[in-house]
Amino acid sequence: MKNEIFREYDIRGKVPSDINEDVAYKIGLGYGSYIQEFLDQTACVVSHDNRISSESLHISLINGLLESGIKVLDYGLTTTPMHYYARYINDLYGIMITASHNPSDENGFKFSFDKYANARGEMVQDLKKYIDKGIFKKGKGTIEHKNIKEDYIDYVIKHIKLGKKRIKVVLDPANGATTCIAKDIFSKLNIDLIMINEQNDGTFPNHHPDPSIEKNLEMLKKKVLETKSDVGFSFDGDGDRIGIVDNNGKMVSIEAYGIIILRNIIDKVKEKKFLYDAKCSDIFKDEVLKLGGKPVICRTGSSYTQEKVLKENIPFGIQYVGHISINDRLFSTESAMYSSLRLVEVLSRTTKTLSELVDTIPTYFNTPEQKFVSTDNHKLKVIDCIKKYCDDKKYNYIEIDGLKVIFKDGWAYVRASNTGPNITLRCESKNKVDLDNLVKLFTTLIEVYNK
Numbered sequence: 161m162k163n164e165i166f167r168e169y170d171i172r173g174k175v176p177s178d179i180n181e182d183v184a185y186k187i188g189l190g191y192g193s194y195i196q197e198f199l200d201q202t203a204c205v206v207s208h209d210n211r212i213s214s215e216s217l218h219i220s221l222i223n224g225l226l227e228s229g230i231k232v233l234d235y236g237l238t239t240t241p242m243h244y245y246a247r248y249i250n251d252l253y254g255i256m257i258t259a260s261h262n263p264s265d266e267n268g269f270k271f272s273f274d275k276y277a278n279a280r281g282e283m284v285q286d287l288k289k290y291i292d293k294g295i296f297k298k299g300k301g302t303i304e305h306k307n308i309k310e311d312y313i314d315y316v317i318k319h320i321k322l323g324k325k326r327i328k329v330v331l332d333p334a335n336g337a338t339t340c341i342a343k344d345i346f347s348k349l350n351i352d353l354i355m356i357n358e359q360n361d362g363t364f365p366n367h368h369p370d371p372s373i374e375k376n377l378e379m380l381k382k383k384v385l386e387t388k389s390d391v392g393f394s395f396d397g398d399g400d401r402i403g404i405v406d407n408n409g410k411m412v413s414i415e416a417y418g419i420i421i422l423r424n425i426i427d428k429v430k431e432k433k434f435l436y437d438a439k440c441s442d443i444f445k446d447e448v449l450k451l452g453g454k455p456v457i458c459r460t461g462s463s464y465t466q467e468k469v470l471k472e473n474i475p476f477g478i479q480y481v482g483h484i485s486i487n488d489r490l491f492s493t494e495s496a497m498y499s500s501l502r503l504v505e506v507l508s509r510t511t512k513t514l515s516e517l518v519d520t521i522p523t524y525f526n527t528p529e530q531k532f533v534s535t536d537n538h539k540l541k542v543i544d545c546i547k548k549y550c551d552d553k554k555y556n557y558i559e560i561d562g563l564k565v566i567f568k569d570g571w572a573y574v575r576a577s578n579t580g581p582n583i584t585l586r587c588e589s590k591n592k593v594d595l596d597n598l599v600k601l602f603t604t605l606i607e608v609y610n611k
Contacts (some may be wrong), residue, residue, distance in 0.1 A: 161186060164536065165268070166288045168578030169280055169463045172259050172268030175213040179267045181220040187255075187269055188224025190291035195253055196230060197297065199273060203231035205246045205254030207238040209337040209398045213267045214257050221257065221269070222303065229299015235306050239337045239399030240270065241495035245315065246308050247272065248491050258337070261396035276470045280463035313345050319489040320349065320501045323509035328352040329500075330383045330392035330405075334376050338399040339364040342497055351504060354387055356380065381409040390507055391514050393500040400462065401482035402496040404503070406514040415444040416518050417503065418478040421486070424506050425476060426451050429488050435469055435477025437461075438560045438573055439586055441526055444478065459561035461578060462494055480529070480586075524570075525595040526588035532606050534583050539576035542583055545609040546574055546602070565602075570594055572602045583610065 161183050165173040171187065173179045195201040206222060208214040218236075225232050233254075235246050243256040253273060259266040270278045271287070279287065329351050333339045343362075346353045356379060357364055376394045384392040384405050392405035404412040415436075422434060422444075432453040436444045437460045448455040456474060458465050462483045469477050475488040484499040485492040507514060534542060543562055550557050550565055557565040562575025570589030577584055585602055589595035 161288075161291065163288070166284050168284065169278060169461050170260075170268050170270045170284070172262065172266060172579070174265055175267050179213070179217065181216055184217040184220035184257075184269075185224040186291055187271075187287075188221040188226075189228050189296050190224070190287060191255060191271055192225040192228030192230040192301070193295075193297040194287060194290050195273070196228065199253070201230070201253060203233060203250075203252055205233045205235060205243065205250060205252050206257075207235040207243045207246065207254075208257035209239070210237055210335075210340065211259070211264055211267055211397070217257050217267060221255065226301035226303060227299070228297045228301065230297075230301045232301060232303045233306050234303055235308050237337065237340050238308065239341065239495070239497075241400055241493035241498070242308055242312050242341070243270075244493040245312055245491070246306070247275075248493070249311075251275070256398070258398040260398050261401060264397075277466040278463045280461065280467070309341060309344070313341065313348065315490065316345055316495070316498050316501070317348055319498070320505055322350050322505055325508045325510075326350055326352060327391065327504050327507050328354070328387065328389040329504060330354045330356065330380060330387060330389045331500075332356040332376050332380045332383075332392070332394040333364065333399075334395055334397065335364050336395060336397035336399060338395045338497060342395070342399075345497055345501075349501070349504075350508075352389075354383065354389065356383055377403050377405060377411060380405050381411075385409040391503065393496070395496040396482070399496050400494045402484060402499050403482060404500075406518060408515045410515065410518075412514065412518055413441070414478050414480055414482055414484070415441045416521050417484070417499075418444045418476075419447045419521050420506060420517050421476060421502060422447060422451065422453075425488055426453055429475040431473055431475055433472065433474045435465060435474050435485065437465055437479045438558075438562075438564050438575075439480035439529065440478060441524055441588055442571070443522055443524055447521075457558075457560065460575070461561070466492065466494060524588055524590055525592050527586055527595070527599060530585045530603075531577070532583045532585070532610060534576075534581055534610050536581045538610070539581060539583050542606060542609045543574065543576050546605050549605060567594070567598070570598060572598045574602055574606065 208218040247254045255271040259268040380392040394403040434448045435456045445455040469485040477485040564573045572587045587598040
């Protein structure tokens with residue numbers, strides 16, 4: 161197996177050059193042996209998304225698990241949040257076959273070694289080292305085929321409390337795994353639903369060539385305007401990231417979504433801590449403080465944010481890339497569907513439109529996340545050089561999966577990507593001139609040290 165497929169949060173690569181049936185079998189054999197030997201587990205949960213390659217990988221993965229002697233609870237096709245829920249109700253660890261929002265010619269494995277979140281950091285490398293040793297358990301495991309769909313539908317619906325106002329929703333599941341359940345959930349509620357890409361027989365094709373949210377928002381915007389809908393949602397390939405469009409066809413930032421939900425729940429929750437990752441705009445942090453809550457910053461990556469939300473019983477948290485943890489009523493599974501329904505719930509209980517709610521939120525000047533091509537060997541050295549520069553200049557910064565350099569009215573966040581040979585930069589300021597200066601300075605630093 162190639163070293164580079166073992167990433168910060170999961171195992172991921174191209175099919176079949178990096179990820180194939182042989183790799184899946186070895187991962188199954190290794191994972192099954194590891195959780196028996198070190199974690200005293202005798203069973204695990206397995207499921208997969210709807211990528212064309214997922215079914216064959218699923219079969220090979222299970223063959224490896226069974227050979228290790230472990231019991232497999234096989235839930236078949238699910239979203240990643242459904243997989244988390246299956247782990248939760250069975251009190252087990254497990255493996256989800258998915259490459260999340262990556263293109264359809266890729267695939268991978270999200271796996272867990274505890275009850276909080278997927279493996280992260282050294283946990284991923286621990287499995288790789290164990291597989292490389294090649295000393296596995298031998299046994300005859302058993303398999304139990306399960307179906308969680310109806311249970312999960314009931315679970316989600318039970319925790320949604322719509323008002324009297326009927327909301328018109330455009331939904332784009334991006335031909336990803338949410339096509340197996342999204343319509344079933346939304347159709348059971350008092351919602352006017354319009355599905356994008358639904359075929360005449362009620363089914364959906366497999367993934368778009370690129371199932372990422374960002375590539376699908378233009379189509380969503382057009383449909384919202386054409387149908388005069390109240391809101392539009394797009395989900396990523398495995399259903400744990402969300403994109404949002406308001407009634408005027410404008411994209412709603414994750415921070416704006418976060419503030420709308422925050423304002424709705426802060427007086428209803430006992431624990432008033434709210435999480436945001438280091439990439440998020442300060443508008444969310446500042447709103448938490450304004451409302452009397454405690455903002456909690458976390459490093460980027462759903463494995464880290466989910467762990468912190470569950471360990472510290474944080475009722476709500478957001479990530480810049482669209483992962484959302486809502487933990488006030490139900491066990492948080494970072495479900496894009498549930499997160500979208502919580503916004504529909506807010507809209508159903510107000511006379512304001514979504515665009516009007518967004519208009520009440522202050523705006524800061526910021527950039528999207530910019531990527532600079534580097535190498536896996538060199539990218540961390542670049543960050544170290546920038547850190548030394550900041551030390552010499554006596555800049556204030558926090559080290560949180562990279563450097564977040566704090567200035568009077570803004571910040572620059574530079575980090576080595578955990579999923580590829582890239583360096584990323586995002587900047588924010590309360591005025592445009594300072595933002596331009598930040599971008600110029602840190603772009604220059606990256607380019608100089610990246611040579």
